[in-house]
């Protein structure tokens with residue numbers, strides 16, 4: 001049925017300011033350009049990146065912005081420009097990075113820095129020096145495209161911006177191809193893992209869980225998982241990682257002990273700008289004060305710790321999201337220890353063929369991370385449950 005003759009407006013989760021996500025009635029999306037498609041969302045998820053919006057740490061959000069960037073569903077309308085690439089009725093996962101497929105960056109597989117998909121490129125250039133790709137349900141610096149925590153979503157550049165899903169896979173097995181699975185995979189790829197490597201992963205949220213399993217599949221000798229939430233550490237241990245609870249013991253001492261004093265060769269930051277604040281990590285108190293007075297955007301404890309403990313000539317991989325500025329980064333240690341730092345928003349579709357095969361071959365079923373499934377209307381409450389890590393929450397899937 002064409003969306004236009006539906007009688008009720010659609011529902012979507014919208015941002016209205018700090019800690020204020022509402023389930024609103026909004027206008028249905030429409031085809032605006034010939035390369036657009038409209039997708040009826042069957043499943044969507046809440047991501048750690050949504051929490052940065054929830055806490056108002058990412059600039060350039062506007063009240064009423066529809067959030068959500070991890071979604072999948074059925075194509076219900078297509079523009080003429082998608083002919084031969086995408087058809088009505090097809091089941092797709094929508095990658096969170098919108099990409100054109102033929103600019104210089106896209107041709108190199110650098111989809112999250114597509115040169116054409118950010119409709120607010122001029123604004124982004126002012127903030128970042130260069131525009132990066134358009135993203136769903138995120139800041140206006142990345143195009144301000146309405147997101148997919150909604151009944152329907154418009155997918156711009158849909159002839160390229162999609163991942164077709166085999167019928168044999170459930171929504172739960174396929175959904176995370178749009179974000180956290182390739183994010184964990186890319187985090188491990190950035191480490192160029194060798195069979196002798198110890199890979200330490202800070203943060204055992206959904207991204208950390210995917211990074212831990214990816215590092216194992218990519219052949220790491222040992223993976224160390226760092227967090228303070230027991231069930232998240234337990235989930236990491238269940239697949240063979242060594243768990244370190246940073247609230248109970250010194251991360252630096254434990255990593256030294258596990259590596260004959262040499263430190264892990266590879267370190268992954270799956271925490272980002274909002275690491276835990278506590279007296280046990282005094283630098284975080286100063287960072288928090290600076291964030292509150294807008295002297296910096298990001299808390300740097302995890303990055304500082306990684307720089308200190310990483311083995312010389314090692315690699316630091318940063319999938320965790322940072323917003324802008326951070327103080328007291330020991331760049332002298334990076335330089336003198338010869339460390340390589342690699343970071344990115346995920347180039348999602350660079351990895352998804354490989355990952356689809358891994359899922360189909362039964363090597364990894366990404367649905368293991370889901371702890372909560374709820375209707376879209378419960379979204380505002382589920383944001384809090386996920387943020388507070390209450391009720392054992394690790395990953396929330398919403399059903400519009």
Ligand SMILES: NC(=O)c1ccc[n+]([C@@H]2O[C@H](COP(=O)([O-])OP(=O)(O)OC[C@H]3O[C@@H](n4cnc5c(N)ncnc54)[C@H](O)[C@@H]3O)[C@@H](O)[C@H]2O)c1
Pocket residue numbers: 047048049050051052179180183202203204205206207208226227228229232246270271272273274275276301302318319320321322344345346
């Ligand atoms: N690069 C990308 O494209 C991309 C994609 C998805 C998510 N992300 C980012 O990845 C990060 C993690 O996302 P998530 O969904 O797993 O979120 P999450 O908030 O559920 O997980 C973060 C975890 O870090 C832990 N943590 C806090 N302080 C810590 C510390 N000092 N040491 C170790 N662990 C600590 C928390 O307890 C929590 O379990 C976020 O910053 C998110 O924005 C990036």
Ligand SMILES: [Zn+2]
Pocket residue numbers: 047048049050069070096179180
């Ligand atoms: Zn995300």
Ligand SMILES: [Zn+2]
Pocket residue numbers: 099100101102103104105106113114115116117
């Ligand atoms: Zn492009």
